[in-house]
Amino acid sequence: MSSTSSFYLLAFSLLLQGVFGVDPLFNFCSNTGNFTAGGPYETNLNKLFDYLSYQAPPSGFGVGSIGQNSEQTYGLTLCRGDVSSSDCKTCIVDAGFEILKRCPYNKGAIIWYDNCLLKYSNMDFFGQTDLQNRFYMYNLNNVSDPVQFNQKTKELLRQLATEAYANQKFYSTGTMELGESHKLYGLTQCTRDISRDDCKKCLDEIIGELPSCCDGKEGGRVVGGSCNFRYEIYPFVNA
Incomplete structure (x- = not known):
């Protein structure tokens, strides 16, 4: 995500919103650039999502990076601490598909579900506290x-x-x-x-x-x- 972008929104929820459904809670698309359909960044992003869907479920958390230079993408996923490994994996896979539909060709985005979050960017954000996407x-x-x-x-x-x-x-x-x-x-x-x-x-x-x-x-x-x-x-x- 861009450090100069202001992503801030109030979302209003009914009593049981998200408890029984599998729809995302919310998402933000970044303004750090776009990638070309079928190009190397998209290929790396799909590989990254696959990697995170296997790396994260055992512990509930995963980070990874695929590619080099301008085609490099960084990703992070976190599952809620009480979620099973199988539900964690399902959530990450769903998040990967959904974020590409909601933020087509964006080089960075973040999406939240009740069970997980998934974030990716063309900028290295690991170790940096994200208080903008909220x-x-x-x-x-x-x-x-x-x-x-x-x-x-x-x-x-x-x-x-x-x-x-x-x-x-x-x-x-x-x-x-x-x-x-x-x-x-x-x-x-x-x-x-x-x-x-x-x-x-x-x-x-x-x-x-x-x-x-x-x-x-x-x-x-x-x-x-x-x-x-x-x-x-x-x-x-x-x-």
Whole structure:
């Protein structure tokens, strides 16, 4: 992605959007140039997608680069930490097909699903925190006590950010009691090409956007190219 481009959008979600479907959550197409159909960049990109679909599923994360000079392409994929290897592979394969339809001949793009993200570029972005490619989603339902709920949400996500920082997979999930019969569920995750410290900084920054993205909402997400969080009042990860 171009470091000078501003990719920022608010996306609005109904209660269960993306939970039962396999449609992408969102995507961005870069402005770093176009490639020629049938040319070497397209060939390298297809090889890269194939490589990532085999490399990533066992661990849930993969990076790779194919080609040389102006025809070189760099790619990264991350699956949600609770997703099985088979579902991870399926998501990556689907993402590769879909992003080429949504961003035809673009030399860079990023696409997110519930189960994975896929990013590629003609520029080496490995190890660089991506805070430009980012969007919000939130539940349309409001809570009855937004002040207390927002405080609990921030408390849970900050705890999970610290746990993700310490986790080998830069991933954490957890719950917090909201009352006698209600719980808050949360998730934080980073891509594993960035450093541990940068993961924590990335999560801290997007958690700081809670008032903007999801003030008093029953659920919400800030989803970026290097880190993301999600919270809901129902379970949404695999046990």
